[in-house]
Amino acid sequence: MAKRDADGVDLTVGSARMGSLEGFVLERVLLDAPDKKALFLLGRFKDITGEENGKRAIVILAKRHFETETSKVEQLSQTALQSIFTNDIYSKYGGTPPPSLNEINVDIICPCTDKHIAKYSKQETFIVRETPELYALVTLPYILSLPATTIQWVYNILEKKKEVERLLYEDPDAAQGFMLHPDLKWDQKQASELYCLAICHNRDLRSVRDLRQEHLPLLENIKTKSCQFILDKYGIMQDKLRIYLHYQPSYYHLHVHFTHVDLFGAGQNVGKAILLEDVINNLAIDPDYYLKSTLSYTLGSEMDLYKAMQSHL
Amino acid sequence: MAKRDADGVDLTVGSARMGSLEGFVLERVLLDAPDKKALFLLGRFKDITGEENGKRAIVILAKRHFETETSKVEQLSQTALQSIFTNDIYSKYGGTPPPSLNEINVDIICPCTDKHIAKYSKQETFIVRETPELYALVTLPYILSLPATTIQWVYNILEKKKEVERLLYEDPDAAQGFMLHPDLKWDQKQASELYCLAICHNRDLRSVRDLRQEHLPLLENIKTKSCQFILDKYGIMQDKLRIYLHYQPSYYHLHVHFTHVDLFGAGQNVGKAILLEDVINNLAIDPDYYLKSTLSYTLGSEMDLYKAMQSHL
Numbered sequence: 001m002a003k004r005d006a007d008g009v010d011l012t013v014g015s016a017r018m019g020s021l022e023g024f025v026l027e028r029v030l031l032d033a034p035d036k037k038a039l040f041l042l043g044r045f046k047d048i049t050g051e052e053n054g055k056r057a058i059v060i061l062a063k064r065h066f067e068t069e070t071s072k073v074e075q076l077s078q079t080a081l082q083s084i085f086t087n088d089i090y091s092k093y094g095g096t097p098p099p100s101l102n103e104i105n106v107d108i109i110c111p112c113t114d115k116h117i118a119k120y121s122k123q124e125t126f127i128v129r130e131t132p133e134l135y136a137l138v139t140l141p142y143i144l145s146l147p148a149t150t151i152q153w154v155y156n157i158l159e160k161k162k163e164v165e166r167l168l169y170e171d172p173d174a175a176q177g178f179m180l181h182p183d184l185k186w187d188q189k190q191a192s193e194l195y196c197l198a199i200c201h202n203r204d205l206r207s208v209r210d211l212r213q214e215h216l217p218l219l220e221n222i223k224t225k226s227c228q229f230i231l232d233k234y235g236i237m238q239d240k241l242r243i244y245l246h247y248q249p250s251y252y253h254l255h256v257h258f259t260h261v262d263l264f265g266a267g268q269n270v271g272k273a274i275l276l277e278d279v280i281n282n283l284a285i286d287p288d289y290y291l292k293s294t295l296s297y298t299l300g301s302e303m304d305l306y307k308a309m310q311s312h313l
Numbered sequence: 314m315a316k317r318d319a320d321g322v323d324l325t326v327g328s329a330r331m332g333s334l335e336g337f338v339l340e341r342v343l344l345d346a347p348d349k350k351a352l353f354l355l356g357r358f359k360d361i362t363g364e365e366n367g368k369r370a371i372v373i374l375a376k377r378h379f380e381t382e383t384s385k386v387e388q389l390s391q392t393a394l395q396s397i398f399t400n401d402i403y404s405k406y407g408g409t410p411p412p413s414l415n416e417i418n419v420d421i422i423c424p425c426t427d428k429h430i431a432k433y434s435k436q437e438t439f440i441v442r443e444t445p446e447l448y449a450l451v452t453l454p455y456i457l458s459l460p461a462t463t464i465q466w467v468y469n470i471l472e473k474k475k476e477v478e479r480l481l482y483e484d485p486d487a488a489q490g491f492m493l494h495p496d497l498k499w500d501q502k503q504a505s506e507l508y509c510l511a512i513c514h515n516r517d518l519r520s521v522r523d524l525r526q527e528h529l530p531l532l533e534n535i536k537t538k539s540c541q542f543i544l545d546k547y548g549i550m551q552d553k554l555r556i557y558l559h560y561q562p563s564y565y566h567l568h569v570h571f572t573h574v575d576l577f578g579a580g581q582n583v584g585k586a587i588l589l590e591d592v593i594n595n596l597a598i599d600p601d602y603y604l605k606s607t608l609s610y611t612l613g614s615e616m617d618l619y620k621a622m623q624s625h626l
Contacts, residue, residue, distance in 0.1 A: 021390045021408070029381060034506045035577035037350055037378045041386065061389060061408065063376035065350045073342060073352065076374060077334045081419055084500075087475050088466055092497060095334070095374065095419035099409050102417070106394060106408040125574045126552045129590060239439045239626070242611075244583055261438045261611060264348060264579055270557055270591075273583040277442060277609040285605060286598055293598065296590040298555075298574060313552070 021106070024059055031122045035266075038062035040120045045110060057110035058120060064105055075101055124301040127271060128309060131294045135209060138309050143206055143252050154253045157181070158201060168196065169229040176221045177201040180229060183257070191234040194241075196258040198222045205254035208247050208274060209295070213287030219280055222256055230258065244273040247297055248305065271298045334419070337372055343434045349578065351375035353433040358423060370423035371433055377418055380502055388414055418500065428617075432563075436613040440584060441622060443608045448522060451622050456519055456565050467566045470494065471514060481509065482542040489534045490514040493542060496570070504547040507554075507573040511535045518567035521560045521587060522608070526600035532593055535569050543571065557586040560610055561618065584611045 023046040031040035039061045045054040066073070081093040109116055130139060156162035158179060171177040178200045182188050186195035200218060205211065211219070227238040242259050246267065249255070256276055259268070267273060282289040299306040336359040344353040352374045358367040379389070394406040422429050443452060469475035471492060484490040491513045495501050499508035513531060518524065524532070540551040555572050559580065562568065569589055572581065580586060595602040612619040 018394050018396070018406070020394050021392045024390045026383070026387050026390070029386060032381050032505055032575075034378045034503070034573075034575060037376055039379045039381065039386065039389075061379060061392075063350055063378070065347045065376070066352045066374060068342060068345050068352065070339070070342075073354065074339050076352075077337045077339070079334045079374075079417070079419065081331050081333050082416075083331070085476070085479070087469070089422055089424060090466075090497075091331075091421045091423070093331070093419040093421070095417045096412050096415075097374075097417060099412055099415075102409075102412075102415055103395075104392070104408045104410060104415070106392065106406040108404045108406070109402055110404070111402060127555060127574055128552070239441070242440060242582075242584060261440060264582070266577055268582045268584075269555075269577070270581055270583050270586040270588050271555060275583050275609050277607065278583075281607045281609075282595075285602060289598060294590065294594045296588050296594075 018108075021059065023054070024057070030058065030117065030120045036062060042112075042117060055111040057108055058112045058116055060105075060107040060109075060120075062105045062107075064103060067101070072101060125298050126301060126306065127296055128299050128306070128313065129294055129296050132292060134309070134312060135295075138312055139209075139248075139305065142305050142308050146252065151251055151253055154199060154251060155203075157199065168233070169225070171221065171225055172201070173221075174201055176218045178222050178226075178256075180226050180258075191236055192260055193263055194230070194234060194236060194258070194260040195263065196226070196230065198226050198256040198258065200254050200256075203253065206252040207249055207254065208245050208279060209290050210254070211279060211283060211290050213283045216280060216283055219276060219283075223276055223280075226256070226258055236260065242268060242273075243276040244268065245276060245279065246272055247274055247295055248299065269298070271296060331421075334372065336367070337370070343371065343430065345435075349375060355425075355430060368424040370421055371425045371429055373418075373420040373422075373433070375418045375420075377416055377500065378503070378506060380414070381505065385414060420497070431615045431617075434615060436615040438611050438613055439619065440609055441612050441619070441626065443610065445605060445607070447622065447625055448608075451625055452522075452618065455618050455621050459565065464564055464566055467512060467564060468516075470512065481546070482538070484534065484538055485514070486534075487514050489531045491531075491535050491539075491569075493539050493571075504549055505573055506576055507543065507547060507549060507571070508576065509539065509543065509571040511539050511569040511571065513567050513569075516566065519565040520562055520567065521558050521592060522603050523567070524592060524596060524603050526596045529593060529596055532569075532589060532596075536589055536593075539569070539571055549573065555581060556589040557581065558589060558592060559585055560587055560608055561585075561612065582611070584609060 024043050025046060026041055026043045028042055029039060030042050033040065041059045041061070043059065044056055076097055079095040079097040081095055084092040084094060153162065163181065166181050167179060168182060169180040178198045180196055180198050183195040183197050186193060200222065202218065223243060227241065230236050230241065231238070240261050242261050244257050246257070286292065337356050338359060339354055339356045341355055342352060343355050346353065354372045354374070356372065357369055389410055391411050393409040397405040397407060466475065476494065479494050480492060481495060482493040491511045493509055493511050496508040496510050499506055513535065515531065518528070536556060540554065543549050543554065544551070553574050555574050557570050559570065599605065
């Protein structure tokens with residue numbers, strides 16, 4: 001029979017409340033996520049007889065942000081301090097706040113499946129230095145090996161077979177034209193979260209690697225007309241926009257990201273994003289900048305391109 | 314007379330250790346940073362007579378990531394749980410871990426200046442296009458106008474007057490040498506959160522703008538020796554490190570950031586961070602790349618440099 005608390009609620013894990021994590025026996029850390037200050041743990045809950053062969057579970061522990069109500073912030077002055085170091089006017093401590101102000105979030109999936117385990121397991125990230133030689137040897141053959149169907153959805157957009165109702169702006173010129181769409185991640189509710197994508201009509205440009213000085217008019221055209229449209233429609237000035245390309249991109253048809261400068265995410269990190277202004281600057285400095293350059297970027301260990309590169313790194 | 318603890322250590326804020334935040338009287342929250350799970354507070358420390366007209370201070374509270382040593386993770390099963398909701402196999406709780414496993418980081422700047430307050434206050438962010446002309450007209454005069462005292466703490470480190478116990482590695486060569494320190498944001502508990510700073514001995518290099526092809530040996534030296542040290546000491550390979558400079562930097566003495574590739578933050582965004590590999594690539598493509606280039610970056614509206622630029626943008 002299941003254990004029940006005073007209110008008669010079943011205390012069996014997975015169907016009701018628990019008083020503590022004490023019955024959890026760690027098998028391994030699935031994922032260590034310092035960016036979220038979170039740990040994803042795999043283990044088992046002891047069953048009610050105390051045996052360890054209970055249900056398999058994922059326990060997600062995450063530090064909570066501070067509460068910002070003034071009364072709560074004031075109570076934080078009860079934090080005990082332990083000195084780490086002092087230099088001039090700067091000092092650093094380990095702090096122990098009152099426990100009630102320092103709760104964490106605990107999410108439990110119990111029982112969990114192999115699919116849950118795969119979803120939350122670590123995929124390692126590596127920084128890759130792509131010389132022009134490595135591009136020719138591995139990256140370009142990889143891109144050319146992708147089935148045409150992987151890019152069909154882009155052509156459907158450009159041919160107005162799909163997502164026509166989402167089209168924000170179009171310059172139909174075959175060489176310098178493009179379409180501007182809201183990115184799927186933007187719900188279009190707040191201009192301060194603006195995220196648009198400009199997709200060029202030219203189908204020969206796979207990525208920033210293919211850009212030469214002759215493409216400066218295309219890039220300037222995308223920048224100028226998209227910024228003008230965004231100003232007219234959303235009232236956001238160009239100096240509030242982070243405009244960038246991804247290398248590696250998630251699909252190999254040249255497109256440019258426009259995001260509000262206050263929007264943050266891993267997709268804006270150096271080693272993934274390249275400012276359109278920098279691309280324009282680089283092509284002005286050297287017409288063959290992207291033919292000659294070593295480009296460094298992050299790749300996940302499970303990505304096919306990373307696997308293809310492994311024997312050459 | 315200054316208050317002292319049992320060991321005779323001066324407890325006056327700004328010159329030594331404190332036992333708790335209790336003397337801190339909140340004036341206002343300067344910045345609420347949910348992405349870092351951090352609060353930046355402005356207030357005053359009561360002086361030893363208990364009066365509230367003590368020194369003005371900035372107190373930065375930041376949740377720490379969990380420690381990932383197995384024994385520490387296992388101890389987290391002592392976390393008390395309070396149910397928030399349950400739905401099928403998914404359940405959510407507020408958790409209270411043992412306080413020793415749930416310390417926060419506390420940084421204190423005391424006394425603080427108006428400049429510190431501006432630096433940590435919420436402000437609008439803009440993207441600035443710095444042409445070589447704008448650099449000569451505004452940025453360089455701004456840098457040269459900064460009082461020598463603002464960089465004194467860097468010289469204290471380089472002259473081994475301060476933070477000697479934090480020195481990780483040094484190449485003492487005057488032209489190509491540097492010192493490697495853990496960044497203040499890294500508590501050195503976990504290699505997966507590694508954040509080190511290489512500060513060069515050359516005092517003529519203010520930022521990436523001053524770099525020319527002749528500095529390639531310095532940059533290669535910093536990269537090679539720091540990566541070797543980090544591999545030897547922390548077991549982290551070079552392809553797990555994001556190595557970058559900031560432009561604009563927070564102080565104008567050339568330094569290079571080394572962070573674990575899994576560590577995320579606004580300081581790694583394009584428009585602020587520039588990969589060291591890209592700097593090396595750019596100087597190889599054109600010896601005067603940083604003399605000729607238009608550099609685009611984000612600036613806060615309250616920063617003196619942004620104010621100085623306003624009439625020229």
